[in-house]
Amino acid sequence: MSAVSIRKEDIKTIMKNDQTITTPSSQPPQARPAAVARPGVFAQKSRTFFQWLLPPFFGLGLLIVVWALISYQSPNLPGPVSTWHAATELFSDPFYVNDINDQGIGWNILASLERVALGFGLAALIGIPLGFIIGRFQFMSRMAAPVIGILRPVSPLAWLPIGLLVFKAANPAAIWVIFISAIWPMIINTAVGVSKVPQDYMNVAKVLNLSEWKIVTKILFPFVLPYMMTGVRLSIGVAWLVIVAAEMLTGGVGIGFWVWDEWNNLNVEHIIIAIFVVGIVGLLLEVALTSLAKRFSYE
Known part of the structure; x- marks a missing residue:
């Protein structure tokens, strides 16, 4: 009997020892694995910045x-160093005026931007409504297709x-020239x-008996805005590209004429x-136009 009781006590003792060994809380602090340090916010921002x-x-x-x-x-061909020195001297006084054909680079840039703003603004004023009309009515789309196909290239x-x-x-x-070059991307992308x-949106508009103005402002405009802004971005790139070549041929004040001079x-x-x-x-x-498109996005 005593032998049996000793064996049972030995088994209990062994089980207790196993529990004390395998229980994480019973381990001394120095034996526990160190927690993995997470990178700080500053380190993450620095990595993103670089x-x-x-x-x-x-x-x-x-x-x-x-x-x-x-x-x-x-x-x-001038190298980077000589060009840098010339740029430093040039931009030290960008708004001088000696005569009508001898003005600083600042005035030439502003003159080109003014022409681009006028031509681009007229293109947007006419091209975006035309895009809505062409995309809205099948007859207008078929009528405008050959005209755009011939003139755009x-x-x-x-x-x-x-x-x-x-x-x-x-x-x-x-x-x-700016107007006729910038109008096509806006017309095509808007259309x-x-x-x-x-079509479900248009069916709801019919059920609610919405006017054409309500359809344009409440349904078409929010949906078409990303397409329209893409056309605007393409148009401003074309307009700024064209103005340099146009001013080389027309003369006057402008960055294109300044390059030719x-x-x-x-x-x-x-x-x-x-x-x-x-x-x-x-x-x-x-x-600037990309930031504007993100600000007014309906997504």
């Missing part, structure tokens, strides 16, 4: 290196002589957006500066 900054930084650095190598092989500068013939002046002709409105003076540094200025202004316009 992931956003480094790729464009390396891209621009690569562009400058390639530019420097090409300028080293071609002595007539025409080069923007091919319209310049027509503008000079009609308006008898260079400035309205340049605005006309496509209207045509993609679900600097070429006649064989000032290549200023031409390279103008290329960067045109690119930066176009990028800023694109970013």
Whole structure:
């Protein structure tokens, strides 16, 4: 009997020892595994910032290196250093005025932006309503299709002589070229957006007996807005692209005329500066319209 009782006590003792060994709470503090430290908020923000900054930084650095190598092989092409010094001197007084054909680069940029704003504004004022009409009515869509198909592929500068013939002046002709070049993306994208409105929405409008104005403002406009803003973004890019070429041919004050005038003076540094200025202004316009599209998105 005593042997049996001893065995039972031994079994209980062994079980208790196993529980004390396997229970995590019974382990001394120094034996527990250390908790995995999570990265702080500052570290995460720093990593995100550098992931956003480094790729464009390396891209621009690569562009400058390639530019420097090409300028080293071609002595007539100014390098980054000489162009930087010329830009520093140029932008030290960007709004000087000596005469009508000798003004600072700041006035030339503002003159080009004014022409773009006028031509682009007229294109939006006419093109967006036309897009709604073409997309809303099948008859208008079929009627406009051959006209758009013929006129849209025409080069923007091919319209310049027509503008000079009609308006008898260079400035309205340049605005006309911007208008006729920027109107097509707005018409096409708006019409496509209207045509993609679900038929269920239009059936509800019929059931509720909504007026055409209510259909446009309450149903079509919210749905079409992303398509319309895409057309606006494409149009502003085309408008800023065209104005440089148009001003080279028409003359006067403007960034395009300024580039051509600097070429006649064989000032290549200023031409390279103008290329960067045109690119930066176009990028800023694109970013502004993208932010505007996100702000007014109905999604």
